[in-house]
Amino acid sequence: MSKITGAHMIIKCLKQEGVGVIFGYPGGKVIPLYDALYDSDIFHILVRHEQAAAHAADAYARATGKTGVCIATSGPGGTNLVTGIANAYMDSVPIVAFTGQVSTVEIGTDAFQEADITGITAPITKHNYLVKDIKDLPSIIKEAFYIASTGRPGPVLIDVPVDISTGLIDEKAEGEIDLPGYKPTYKGNQKQIKQAAKKIYESKKPVIFSGGGVISSGASEILTSFAEKAKIPVITSLLGMGSFPEHSPLALNMAGMHGTRYANTAFTQSDLIIAVGARFDDRVTGKVSGFAPEAEVIHIDIDPAEIGKIIKTAIPVVGNAKDVLTDLNKRYFEMDNAKSIDRKKEWVAHLMELKEKFPLMYDKKSPNLKPAYIVEKIYEHTEGKAIICTEVGQNQMWAAQFYKFTQPRTFISSGGLGTMGFGLPAAIGAKAGRPDKTVIDIAGDGSIQMVSQELATAVSNRLPIKIMLLNNGYLGMVRQWQELFFKKRYSHTCIRECVDFVKLAEAYGGVGLRVTDKKDVDSAIKEALETDNVVLVDFWIESEENVYPMVAPGAPISEMLEWEY
Amino acid sequence: MNHIISVLVENKAGVLAKISGLFSRRGFNIDSLAVGTTEDKSISRITIVVQADQRGIEQVVKQLYKLINVLKIQELDPANIVERELVLIKVATDSKNRAEILEIVNIFRANIVDVAKKSLLIEITGTSTKVDALRELLDPYGILELTRTGKIASTRGSKKKI
Ligand SMILES: Cc1ncc(C[n+]2csc(CCOP(=O)(O)OP(=O)(O)O)c2C)c(N)n1
Ligand SMILES: [Mg+2]
Numbered sequence: 001m002s003k004i005t006g007a008h009m010i011i012k013c014l015k016q017e018g019v020g021v022i023f024g025y026p027g028g029k030v031i032p033l034y035d036a037l038y039d040s041d042i043f044h045i046l047v048r049h050e051q052a053a054a055h056a057a058d059a060y061a062r063a064t065g066k067t068g069v070c071i072a073t074s075g076p077g078g079t080n081l082v083t084g085i086a087n088a089y090m091d092s093v094p095i096v097a098f099t100g101q102v103s104t105v106e107i108g109t110d111a112f113q114e115a116d117i118t119g120i121t122a123p124i125t126k127h128n129y130l131v132k133d134i135k136d137l138p139s140i141i142k143e144a145f146y147i148a149s150t151g152r153p154g155p156v157l158i159d160v161p162v163d164i165s166t167g168l169i170d171e172k173a174e175g176e177i178d179l180p181g182y183k184p185t186y187k188g189n190q191k192q193i194k195q196a197a198k199k200i201y202e203s204k205k206p207v208i209f210s211g212g213g214v215i216s217s218g219a220s221e222i223l224t225s226f227a228e229k230a231k232i233p234v235i236t237s238l239l240g241m242g243s244f245p246e247h248s249p250l251a252l253n254m255a256g257m258h259g260t261r262y263a264n265t266a267f268t269q270s271d272l273i274i275a276v277g278a279r280f281d282d283r284v285t286g287k288v289s290g291f292a293p294e295a296e297v298i299h300i301d302i303d304p305a306e307i308g309k310i311i312k313t314a315i316p317v318v319g320n321a322k323d324v325l326t327d328l329n330k331r332y333f334e335m336d337n338a339k340s341i342d343r344k345k346e347w348v349a350h351l352m353e354l355k356e357k358f359p360l361m362y363d364k365k366s367p368n369l370k371p372a373y374i375v376e377k378i379y380e381h382t383e384g385k386a387i388i389c390t391e392v393g394q395n396q397m398w399a400a401q402f403y404k405f406t407q408p409r410t411f412i413s414s415g416g417l418g419t420m421g422f423g424l425p426a427a428i429g430a431k432a433g434r435p436d437k438t439v440i441d442i443a444g445d446g447s448i449q450m451v452s453q454e455l456a457t458a459v460s461n462r463l464p465i466k467i468m469l470l471n472n473g474y475l476g477m478v479r480q481w482q483e484l485f486f487k488k489r490y491s492h493t494c495i496r497e498c499v500d501f502v503k504l505a506e507a508y509g510g511v512g513l514r515v516t517d518k519k520d521v522d523s524a525i526k527e528a529l530e531t532d533n534v535v536l537v538d539f540w541i542e543s544e545e546n547v548y549p550m551v552a553p554g555a556p557i558s559e560m561l562e563w564e565y
Numbered sequence: 566m567n568h569i570i571s572v573l574v575e576n577k578a579g580v581l582a583k584i585s586g587l588f589s590r591r592g593f594n595i596d597s598l599a600v601g602t603t604e605d606k607s608i609s610r611i612t613i614v615v616q617a618d619q620r621g622i623e624q625v626v627k628q629l630y631k632l633i634n635v636l637k638i639q640e641l642d643p644a645n646i647v648e649r650e651l652v653l654i655k656v657a658t659d660s661k662n663r664a665e666i667l668e669i670v671n672i673f674r675a676n677i678v679d680v681a682k683k684s685l686l687i688e689i690t691g692t693s694t695k696v697d698a699l700r701e702l703l704d705p706y707g708i709l710e711l712t713r714t715g716k717i718a719s720t721r722g723s724k725k726k727i
Pocket of ligand 1: 420
């Protein structure tokens with residue numbers, strides 16, 4: 001019986017799981033793992049901070065549908081992963097994180113670089129493991145990938161003490177999944193689905209609310225064909241963007257705090273919400289008691305805990321969005337679709353009118369450099385086919401509002417956690433997973449400074465991502481709140497002119513371009529897209545531009561601050 | 566309102582921490598928690614008394630189910646269970662009141678498990694109401710120490726419900 005080290009076993013298991021790319025950073029307690037990696041053909045991307053490894057793995061998963069993998073050493077390596085793991089948890093993204101740990105005999109002694117990472121990450125992982133016996137290693141890895149990618153996806157962490165990775169195990173040892181308490185429901189209850197179909201059929205003012213679960217379960221196609229055939233308008237959550245093509249007349253785009261007027265009105269006036277893979281985040285609902293006062297809710301979700309958590313549900317359907325929608329689709333069209341469309345005709349016409357009357361707006365005639373204009377131009381130049389990652393803040397909302405998403409897995413943004421500094425490492429992860437795609441980070445000047453060291457990762461790994469920096473010299477979203485709700489007292493939100501971002505890009509071996517005039521937008525975007533290198537375009541946008549519409553925090557979504565039309 | 570939930574879990578390291586962590590993270594208060602292995606040593610039963618409204622208890626149960634090592638959960642109907650708690654009460658005594666205390670102990674069918682010069686250690690098993698009643702009666706003598714196991718419960722009848 002020939003034996004291999006635990007580290008080699010980890011690599012072997014990763015290969016069995018089909019892992020091609022890993023994001024990570026070495027350190028004392030993972031040297032054995034990195035040593036095993038040295039002989040392997042798995043592509044390892046060395047980040048410059050572990051947080052970026054977790055974000056990159058997260059975006060890799062969102063872009064490809066595969067499970068992302070990251071590695072960090074014990075102690076500070078693991079704690080640096082925490083933000084990235086929390087981000088993946090909030091947005092239900094499958095990643096498996098490996099951390100090194102002090103040896104099993106040292107655990108609990110405050111040994112050098114010891115941190116209780118399974119304790120720390122328990123509330124932000126779907127599950128985690130501390131490997132205590134090398135014999136368990138293959139099974140733990142197999143279970144970790146299974147748990148991360150099935151049911152409601154999420155991050156799983158495996159903490160590997162160094163004596164486990166240096167210990168020996170039978171080369172042929174195979175893992176097996178033994179999870180008696182874990183049985184995610186995929187197929188929806190047929191009786192409920194039938195009831196749901198009937199309810200939709202009878203409704204006069206229905207609206208579909210499509211969330212991130214539609215994308216992760218691969219249900220975009222069936223959702224789109226259902227909505228188009230039944231002629232039911234579709235609102236997307238931030239993470240649901242791309243699940244329904246935004247050029248469709250039925251697309252009402254995003255609802256919520258910075259949602260469209262027509263989407264928020266649709267929720268408010270609807271008699272039936274068909275929520276699919278969405279969790280009614282407070283950024284969507286606004287004041288819950290004022291949310292959709294007339295609507296009954298059909299809630300389709302793979303996680304039973306989401307149903308009824310925020311909003312009262314008339315018909316719950318627990319199951320995978322794709323399976324449930326497929327069944328629902330079948331049931332629904334057993335009924336007379338023409339009659340149903342007729343019943344909803346007035347409603348749809350009303351919404352189309354609102355859409356026409358209250359489009360997303362910005363001052364198009366202004367000679368100033370407007371962020372919305374830049375995003376529209378990025379859309380034009382990429383023909384809507386790029387993968388768009390975002391940072392957090394105004395940049396994120398402008399990207400969501402003004403780029404037209406038509407394909408799933410093309411909008412990658414930190415929704416639940418709202419993590420500044422997500423976009424750049426996310427672009428790296430997405431590009432690593434989809435080298436065939438143009439990958440763009442629509443960035444803010446504040447956010448990118450949380451992770452700007454990752455320019456080195458992108459350049460040195462030849463991942464020619466494009467950073468479109470909407471540089472307003474402010475922590476803009478916070479400034480906007482200060483302007484609107486704190487009497488313009490801009491406490492610690494002005495960050496203007498400290499950094500020369502062009503030089504920064506150049507310092508890392510990338511290309512930096514600066515645009516201060518509207519007329520140069522086209523040429524700069526074109527040059528960025530045509531350059532085979534990491535390019536950062538520093539757009540000096542109008543500094544006090546606000547994101548509208550806006551629902552004030554705590555207000556119902558029917559009350560919107562907005563453009564004077 | 567108080568709810569008793571009985572949770573069967575895989576008897577693995579870290580499971581209890583994950584369960585108690587979930588309660589604090591989701592903002593629920595645990596009144597008592599008792600853990601022990603079941604007839605199957607690889608499975609433990611955790612009996613938890615939690616305060617929550619109906620919506621809250623539904624969330625607790627659903628969130629608990631999401632923990633990978635949780636096998637089964639049952640909210641116990643107080644009308645249909647036998648619930649017990651074991652409590653040790655150390656009460657101050659002197660030669661004058663010792664007889665009085667012994668009488669109370671007898672009435673409650675509790676046991677004296679240790680006798681010292683200035684104290685008695687009393688063991689009582691029963692429902693929380695019974696335990697509380699005894700405690701109230703002993704209070705005037707001076708309770709020096711009180712230790713409770715937390716509530717455990719089993720459903721009535723021969724059917725294995727959980
Ligand atoms: C890690 C982190 N810290 C703080 C915040 C709070 N926050 C939300 S938006 C924002 C401003 C972001 O500034 P910038 O990246 O320049 O984007 P802008 O809004 O100007 O487009 C801040 C500080 C956050 N979301 N994440
Ligand atoms: Mg900014």
